[in-house]
Amino acid sequence: MSSKPLDGIRVLEVAMYGFVPSAGAVLAEWGADVVKVEHAVTGDPQRGLRQTGLLRVEGDPNPNIEHANRLKRSIGLDMSVPEGREMLLELARRSDVFLTSFLPGHRQKFGIDVDDIRAVNPDIIYARGSALGPRGEESVKGGYDMTAFWCRAGTARTITPPDMPGMIGPPGPAYGDTISGTNLAGGIAAALLKRERTGETSVVDVSLLGSGLWSMGHTVALTKHLDQRMEAFPPGVHGSPINPLVGLYPTADDRYISFVMMQPTKFWADVCRHMDLEELIDDPRFATGESIAENTEAATEILTEAMKKRPLVEWSERFATLAGPWAPVQDTLQAAEDAQVRANEYLVQAGELELVANPVQFDVAAPTSGPAPGFAEQTDEILLEMGLDWDRIIELKTAGAVT
Numbered sequence: 001m002s003s004k005p006l007d008g009i010r011v012l013e014v015a016m017y018g019f020v021p022s023a024g025a026v027l028a029e030w031g032a033d034v035v036k037v038e039h040a041v042t043g044d045p046q047r048g049l050r051q052t053g054l055l056r057v058e059g060d061p062n063p064n065i066e067h068a069n070r071l072k073r074s075i076g077l078d079m080s081v082p083e084g085r086e087m088l089l090e091l092a093r094r095s096d097v098f099l100t101s102f103l104p105g106h107r108q109k110f111g112i113d114v115d116d117i118r119a120v121n122p123d124i125i126y127a128r129g130s131a132l133g134p135r136g137e138e139s140v141k142g143g144y145d146m147t148a149f150w151c152r153a154g155t156a157r158t159i160t161p162p163d164m165p166g167m168i169g170p171p172g173p174a175y176g177d178t179i180s181g182t183n184l185a186g187g188i189a190a191a192l193l194k195r196e197r198t199g200e201t202s203v204v205d206v207s208l209l210g211s212g213l214w215s216m217g218h219t220v221a222l223t224k225h226l227d228q229r230m231e232a233f234p235p236g237v238h239g240s241p242i243n244p245l246v247g248l249y250p251t252a253d254d255r256y257i258s259f260v261m262m263q264p265t266k267f268w269a270d271v272c273r274h275m276d277l278e279e280l281i282d283d284p285r286f287a288t289g290e291s292i293a294e295n296t297e298a299a300t301e302i303l304t305e306a307m308k309k310r311p312l313v314e315w316s317e318r319f320a321t322l323a324g325p326w327a328p329v330q331d332t333l334q335a336a337e338d339a340q341v342r343a344n345e346y347l348v349q350a351g352e353l354e355l356v357a358n359p360v361q362f363d364v365a366a367p368t369s370g371p372a373p374g375f376a377e378q379t380d381e382i383l384l385e386m387g388l389d390w391d392r393i394i395e396l397k398t399a400g401a402v403t
Contacts, residue, residue, distance in 0.1 A: 004031025005362060009192065012095040013037060013072070014088075014112060016044045018174035019145065019208060020101035020129035021068040022181030026358040027097070027188065028071035029367040035091060035382060036069060036373065040078040040403040043375040052173040061352050061371065067174065068181070069372035070350050076376030076403030079110040084401035088112065089120045090386060097125045097188055104140050114203055125191045127204040129184050134205045145208055149176025153212025158219060161234045172332070180211035182358065243292065244299035245271060245324065255312035261324035264292045270323050275306045376403040
């Protein structure tokens with residue numbers, strides 16, 4: 001088996017819910033040994049999450065905990081007990097990265113802030129995930145991806161049509177968490193490289209707000225430059241008002257195909273051939289970019305009627321040789337079975353579940369993954385690795401320091 005980029009790197013994760021743990025999951029798939037510290041009694045509250053939207057999970061495995069905690073090892077530890085904090089600091093002393101989602105007040109309360117951890121390990125990378133960033137009046141506040149990433153950073157308002165009451169919500173749980181966690185994992189990897197090359201360590205910060213804004217970065221640049229809001233098209237609108245080959249077309253079985261061919265003159269003849277519209281190839285209305293723009297409405301009507309004559313599966317077979325970019329509009333069940341997704345192994349086996357792998361592949365190979373640990377599943381193993389004997393481990397358990 002080939003080596004992984006972060007083989008030999010030790011990560012100590014003191015975090016809960018979805019955002020920061022998903023960074024740990026990425027680091028684990030990149031080869032790091034990630035030790036997840038969970039409260040000795042209650043564990044990560046994410047373990048209790050069973051209902052997400054209309055979907056409910058009974059029993060185990062629970063995808064709500066598996067997604068962001070794959071391949072880790074779990075230790076049950078109470079930082080509020082002196083012996084528990086002593087064990088935490090010893091783990092930090094042995095680690096390359098300290099990864100946390102705790103708010104500033106809680107980091108100070110439990111003695112796990114930057115200075116506390118650097119006192120026992122001056123070379124450690126200290127990585128923090130927050131809702132609203134490390135500076136400003138609201139840096140002490142918590143938040144979720146719905147609040148900081150989706151709503152506050154501009155996505156919700158931009159994606160919601162102007163006349164629609166309320167807002168369009170995120171497409172699923174931990175949407176902004178997972179994107180932000182991947183950003184944080186990338187920052188940690190860069191900090192590890194900096195430390196290797198210069199000997200200097202770093203404090204790495206990623207926030208849900210910052211990640212949400214970065215995701216909208218192109219739109220922010222455009223709207224600020226023009227001092228004009230980006231407005232979503234109302235439902236049912238085709239797409240581009242000047243290009244019939246950029247838009248959404250319904251099929252005979254009430255599915256949709258998205259065309260995104262930015263150069264209509266380049267692809268018009270090929271589209272016509274694939275849709276049995278050869279008579280339109282030399283139609284003067286669609287001969288130049290200017291004439292296509294002027295006749296987009298007519299072209300859209302023609303393509304709409306043609307697309308309605310066949311179901312998606314037939315169009316997919318026909319469009320296999322279409323030169324321009326197109327895609328079926330798919331839900332997650334359909335996307336998971338997409339032939340191209342399978343060919344690239346974007347889903348991997350992780351215990352009993354198939355999980356989406358982190359999107360980075362090294363040497364044209366999918367990462368090896370695995371299941372999330374059970375609560376405190378590796379406590380004894382980790383303590384024995386630290387050199388503790390069984391008498392000491394039993395003392396710690398009796399004191400309530402570990403589980």
